[in-house]
Amino acid sequence: MHHWMKGLLWALACVVGSVFVLFAWGRFRPPSSEQAGALALLQQDLKPAQGRNAFPWLWFVDIAVPDDRMDEVYAADRARLLAGFAIMAPGKSELPTAQAPFPRLASLSAADRSLLCKADEADCLGKVRSHRDEVAGLLERHAERLRRDRALSDSAYAWDDLLERGPLAIPAYAASSGLWQTAIAADFIDGRPAQALASACTQVATMRRLHAHSNTLIGTMVFAARLRGAVHLFTQLLASSTAGAPMPASCAAAFAPTTVEDVDLCPAMQGEFAFVASPVLFGEPQHWYEHWKLSIRNTRRMLAVSYGAVCEASRSAPMLADERLNLQLQPPPWDIFDLVSNSIGTILSRMSAPAFEAYLVRQQDTAATLRIGALMLWLNEHRDGSMPLPQRLALRPAWIHFADDRQLSVNADGHELTLRARGNEGKAWMTDWPLPAGY
Structure with missing residues (x-):
């Protein structure tokens, strides 16, 4: 009986130790070369240096912020938003809105919008010509928006x-x-x-x-x-x-x-990747053992390969040449280490990503x-x-x-x-x- 219990304890210790080793290597191993390359593409600075x-x-499109104070007022509102984000519970669905100590501009009514040339308007000139007086009033009422x-x-x-x-x-x-589209047609x-x-x-x-x-x-x-x-x-x-x-x-x-x-x-894929599997959605654990089923860092590594494929330099020439695309992206590969150390992240990585090719x-x-x-x-x-x-x-x-x-x-x-x-x-x-x- 004593030998049987001792053997069982040893077996249990081996199982626990194996799981621990699997978890530790899966959680702390370096990214693969493919993941590292994709992460580098997604983290490159593409923001224009000037202008x-x-x-x-765009953020203050509905608020009459003076032109010469736009950057100042935006900086203050950004600080307000970031302070709110810091105490926001993960997964909160409320979208941030602009706030500034200035009057709000009059909104376009449904009747106003019916007079405007939309982006897919087949005959903007004809539409404005048919409603010239109404369009003139519309452009006058919303001159500041224009x-x-x-x-x-x-x-x-x-x-x-x-x-x-x-x-x-x-x-x-x-x-x-x-408004701009319609005003151009009206001028003509x-x-x-x-x-x-x-x-x-x-x-x-x-x-x-x-x-x-x-x-x-x-x-x-x-x-x-x-x-x-x-x-x-x-x-x-x-x-x-x-x-x-x-x-x-x-x-x-x-x-x-x-x-x-x-x-x-x-640049757009970088923005999408910045948000996916981010602390904004799942919280920022202080210690690894607080989220032992989810590693945000490792989940992002797994997703990086798909998102990074859009940023590969080899894609530019055929895109510009208007060649037919054949972007066949496979779900990120995973192994036992991923499953043990990041089970939720592994599941998330199998879910559908943006329609990259479309x-x-x-x-x-x-x-x-x-x-x-x-x-x-x-x-x-x-x-x-x-x-x-x-x-x-x-x-x-x-x-x-x-x-x-x-x-x-x-x-x-x-x-x-x-x-x-x-x-x-x-x-x-x-x-x-x-x-x-x-x-």
Whole structure:
């Protein structure tokens, strides 16, 4: 009996010791080379070194903060939010909101919004023309919102510096959206075509810049949608202008050749990764034994490989070349060490991640939008009535190319180009782009 008990105790000690060894190695081992490489990509500093950050302007979109006090007031509100995050219980769902000691701007009513040109408006000029008096009143009532939205043109990037520190701080992106677009159309209809074209190209350049330099996925997608609407309005103005009319200088900058920045999704993925499996969601244990089923650090290591794949340098060239993507990401590998030391994290790592390929495709569609705008600008500047349009299209600059599956073609009426989009947002993307007047 004595020997039997002694053997049982030894066996139990061996089991406990083995589990302890498995736990200790799983919890404290260094990241694999693949994980380390992915983490390095996700932790690189991609924030632009110069220029104004649009995030404070977006954050206070509903509050009349004076322009010259914007940074000061945002710094104070950020400090307030961070102080609140520090005592917030993990997993709290309440989203942070902006607070400042200034009056709130009048909101756009449902009736107001019905008059505005949305990002996917197929005929912005026609809509404004049909409701010209109502639109004039709308733009007058919300002149300050319009001014502040136009002021985004002075910003170089839109960088959320609250990530990792608390619940997602999402500005009210839609609070003033559509005003700038509608005002441009109103200027054109009211007989100010040069002003409208200059403003249209400034809007394209602004949305392009903010889209390329946003560190949140929602911000990147919002600016992509606004950019597409801005380009479509520009082509409408061009089609309705005097044939061969000179273009404002802002148009050349707006439709400069596409670059890797126009398709790069890494800054947004860094923002997504900063939040996933973060202490914001699960708390920050003071000691390893407080959360023995979950290691935030190791969970992030497991997820890093999938998120980091979006940031790999090898992805830039095919993205920019508009090649079809085949991003087949496998769930992060795991072993017995992960299961023993981080069982909850291992389960979390198996759950569905963002639709990486769908977002990358949308980036390619955004670049294609810029190219179609550049193509219309090129056709306007290189006229040749003796040459059929298909032959002229063949002479366009090499960078204004489209993949074969986009099926660039001239419509039956000869006044529009059709360009297929790959993305699907639950509704059909606009595919028809008006040709310049007298092309």
